[in-house]
Structures are given as structure tokens and as C-alpha cells.
Amino acid sequence: MGTGDAVISVEQLTKSYGRFRALNGLDLQVAPGEVHAFLGPNGAGKSTTIRVLLGLLRADSGSVRVLGGDPWRDVVELHRRIAYVPGEVSLWPGMTGGEAIDLLGSLRGGLDERRRAELVERFELDPTKRGRQYSKGNRQKVAIVAALSSDAELLILDEPTSGLDPLMENVFQEVVVEAKGRGSSVLLSSHILAEVESLADRLSIIRDGRVAETGTLADLRGRTRTTIHAEVVTLPAHASLDALEDVRIDGNRLWATVESSRISAALETLLPLGVTALTVEPPSLESLFLRLYEGEEGER
Numbered sequence: 001m002g003t004g005d006a007v008i009s010v011e012q013l014t015k016s017y018g019r020f021r022a023l024n025g026l027d028l029q030v031a032p033g034e035v036h037a038f039l040g041p042n043g044a045g046k047s048t049t050i051r052v053l054l055g056l057l058r059a060d061s062g063s064v065r066v067l068g069g070d071p072w073r074d075v076v077e078l079h080r081r082i083a084y085v086p087g088e089v090s091l092w093p094g095m096t097g098g099e100a101i102d103l104l105g106s107l108r109g110g111l112d113e114r115r116r117a118e119l120v121e122r123f124e125l126d127p128t129k130r131g132r133q134y135s136k137g138n139r140q141k142v143a144i145v146a147a148l149s150s151d152a153e154l155l156i157l158d159e160p161t162s163g164l165d166p167l168m169e170n171v172f173q174e175v176v177v178e179a180k181g182r183g184s185s186v187l188l189s190s191h192i193l194a195e196v197e198s199l200a201d202r203l204s205i206i207r208d209g210r211v212a213e214t215g216t217l218a219d220l221r222g223r224t225r226t227t228i229h230a231e232v233v234t235l236p237a238h239a240s241l242d243a244l245e246d247v248r249i250d251g252n253r254l255w256a257t258v259e260s261s262r263i264s265a266a267l268e269t270l271l272p273l274g275v276t277a278l279t280v281e282p283p284s285l286e287s288l289f290l291r292l293y294e295g296e297e298g299e300r
């Protein structure tokens with residue numbers, strides 16, 4: 001993809017807080033119409049990046065384009081086209097949730113009233129309560145409803161569902177799919193792996209202020225190892241097991257790992273041995289992310 005048509009295009013972004021360098025040459029490309037998940041351990045620099053994209057922080061160096069504009073210079077124009085949901089929503093204490101939704105919506109030139117009413121209903125939000133009366137999860141809902149009721153071209157979501165219960169998490173996933181269906185692009189920072197798995201077209205994993213991995217979930221899985229467990233008739237001679245690694249044999253049972261891209265070569269090695277039972281297991285999402293977060297994959 002050329003950087004010209006990206007909705008978010010970040011190249012070699014750096015940002016320091018005092019002497020601490022939070023972003024250290026970060027590259028990020030979000031294509032039009034995609035849901036792009038933005039992942040990484042606590043303190044990796046996700047929210048810092050997002051604050052730069054929103055024009056809340058000024059980059060030290062590097063190039064940052066959002067919807068073709070400069071988020072620092074074109075802040076007023078861009079914010080009519082962007083909706084943002086933070087992970088900690090603070091509301092005006094004396095204003096009702098409904099008033100807050102309308103106020104936030106007016107920043108983007110108004111809301112789709114029908115969709116607003118429908119979202120209030122689906123999120124089971126009472127819009128008549130005052131800001132100070134809402135629980136954490138209900139404050140999140142106010143911001144989500146405000147963001148999704150407008151026709152923002154770009155949704156920037158920084159842990160938007162922190163504090164939502166599982167039912168509401170499902171509603172959130174549905175409404176993001178619908179926003180994507182209307183043509184919105186989404187940058188979604190999240191620690192909720194199920195959310196990432198069901199929503200993300202592509203993902204970028206950030207570690208220590210730079211993007212360490214980027215691709216589809218299948219790409220990232222393909223770069224990791226699959227575990228094979230087989231029961232065989234003939235005891236294998238080690239020499240014939242070249243396609244496999246970490247081989248462990250106990251009686252007629254065999255365990256091994258294999259590059260996910262080489263599973264068929266591994267099976268060809270095993271079949272002549274007379275396979276009576278076989279399981280092929282990709283890494284679980286948790287173990288995949290743990291490895292990516294810890295950086296073992298990056299060092300291979």
C-alpha cells in the first residue's frame with residue numbers, strides 16, 4: 001500500500017517526555033476501511049501515539065498524517081472527521097449522559113438521531129442520569145454512543161471497552177462491524193484478545209516505542225510454531241524427522257513443533273510411520289501474543 005492513500009500514516013515518529021523516549025521511530029499505516037488493532041504491553045507507547053494522532057501532543061520528529069492532514073496544524077478540521085473514545089471517560093458532572101452525547105456529537109457537525117436512539121437502547125444506557133452518577137462502564141458507553149452515532153470517517157479507540165461487561169462487549173463488537181460497513185476506518189488499541197481476534201483486519205504490535213510486528217492475525221500466526229502430537233506404528237528413526245523440531249518420543253508417541261508454514265512437510269514425514277492418532281495445534285491466541293509481546297519472535 002502506498003502511504004498516499006492511508007488514513008493514518010506515521011513514519012519514524014519520536015516523542016520524549018523529558019529525557020524519557022516514549023516513541024522511538026514508530027511506523028504505522030492504517031488503510032481506508034480497515035479495523036487496525038494496536039497492541040502491546042503496558043507502557044509501550046500506544047496512548048502516546050494516539051495522543052499525537054489527535055493533536056493533543058506534538059511529535060518531536062517524524063512524519064504524521066491523519067486523513068491527509070497534519071494532526072497538530074489541522075486540528076479543528078480533522079476533529080470534525082474523527083471520533084475518539086478513551087479508556088477512561090470523564091464526563092461533566094452536572095450534565096446528563098444524553099446532553100454529553102449531543103455535545104460530543106456537535107463537535108462533529110451533529111449526530112444521526114435514529115442511530116443515537118438505537119445505540120442508547122442497545123447499550124442499555126439511561127441517558128437521563130448525570131455525569132457524576134454513572135459507573136465506569138456507563139461512562140464508557142456514553143463516549144461509545146457519541147462516537148458511533150456520528151459518521152466519523154476515522155474512529156480512534158484507546159481501550160474503549162475497559163469496564164464493559166461481556167454482554168456490552170458483544171454489542172460493542174457488533175457496532176464496530178457496522179461502522180466498518182458504513183466505510184469508517186478504525187484504529188483500536190485493546191488488551192482484549194477476543195475483541196482483536198473478532199474485529200481486526202490487521203494489527204500492529206508495539207514494543208518500547210516502535211512497531212515490532214505488523215500484519216494480519218494469520219500472518220502473525222504463520223510466523224510462529226505449531227505443536228504436533230502423533231501416535232505412530234513404526235518407531236521413527238531420528239534421521240528421518242528433518243521437517244520437525246523439538247522432537248520428543250515416548251514409546252510410540254511423538255511430540256514436535258514445526259513452523260506453521262511447514263505443516264504439510266511435517267505430515268509427509270509422519271505418514272510413512274503409520275499414524276494412528278494426530279493433533280495439530282496452532283499456538284493459542286494468548287501464547288501467540290505473549291510471545292509477540294515479549295519479543296522472542298522479533299529476535300529470530
Ligand SMILES: Nc1ncnc2c1ncn2[C@@H]1O[C@H](COP(=O)(O)OP(=O)(O)OP(=O)(O)O)[C@@H](O)[C@H]1O
Pocket residue numbers: 017020022040041042043044045046047048049
Ligand atoms: N505525561 C507523561 N509524562 C512522562 N511519561 C509519560 C507520560 N505519559 C506517558 N509516559 C510514559 O511513556 C510510556 C508510554 O506510555 P503510554 O501511555 O503511551 O503507554 P501505553 O502503550 O498506552 O500503555 P497502556 O497499555 O498501559 O495503556 C510509559 O513508559 C509512560 O510511563
Ligand SMILES: [Mg+2]
Pocket residue numbers: 046047048158
Ligand atoms: Mg494506554
